[in-house]
Amino acid sequence: MKRPVAHKYGAKAALCGFCTKPHPSRREAKRCADLHILQRAGEIDELEVGPRFFFEINGRPLVHDNGRRAVYTPDWRYRRVNDDRAVVEDTKGMRVRDWPLRKALFRACYPDIEVIES
Template sequence: MTRMSVAQAKQLGILDKPKKHKYGAIRTIVDGIPFDSKKEAVKYQELKLLKMAGEIVELELQPEFVLQEAYIRHGKPIKAIVYRADFRAKYKDGRVVVMDTKGFRTKEYLLKKKLLLARYPDIEFVEC
């Protein structure tokens, strides 16, 4: 098998092509904010309208939840396991809802969701 260098690949135009998302999602920009998919961008626009109407008091994008703290094993640092949702909205009635837009539910996502709900049992979690 013959291998080519990065320079040769660029010369042939192979590396200049935009990378497609693994699951077919199309990156979309709304209000200067890049979203991983059109579905996520549409959900943001819905939540933004609810905020403008006064139903939502606070809207946070990409909130992070620590599922397992970082630690050191045999002298080597092990990174924390973090779940990053798409949105966290605080409604005027006091409810706090964590939302994730999913087109495809991977095994990693399902595992992290279970860990999230076990570690934070009071969270109201919604898949959009």
Template sequence: MRGNKYGAKKTVKDGITFDSMMEAERYRMLMLLERGGVISELTLQPVFQLVEPFTKMGKKKRGIKYTADFMYKQDGQTIVEDVKGFAARDFSLRRTLFDMRNPELILKLVTKKNGRWEEK
């Protein structure tokens, strides 16, 4: 399979195609946490509207949507995760728009360094 512009290669796990091996590994970890009762309601690829579609000077403009990697409940809170080898340049803007539109949700950037999962 062809990779993306950052060098990640699509990976299939449990019949699901993930954008990267790291994302597939995180899915496996989250599935174990769900089976163990640590998290619940694991969802893949949740979509959030960050900017509504609008019209400017008679021209229709598309809205902006953000697709995260995972969403789940933990300790009564809803967590949204984006798995990245590194934060893309536009992630900080995306996070700000996400937080503004979804103050009740927690957005975590998750990466793996030296064999350990880290959250930002």
């Protein structure tokens, strides 16, 4: 039997109670539960857990040296009902080294979507 691997930054996996996806940290699970409550209250709509966004420049996919396409997977994507704005949100307990570059690339490739760190 395989032993569970400890998280790199000491986070403990948790469930939010609304979705079946286990979250890598308690902070992320709590925020997921909050977002589900906001969706039930009608403040946000179209909540999606773990969407994938591929980076393209001038219509061509951005590809790593190993051939894989560069991708950004935020924790959530949703639409605010009051201003009809698309939002992606990432829960950051610790900022990793590549986050500022990934965020800048996302903003350049998807200027109509707001990026939120919680």
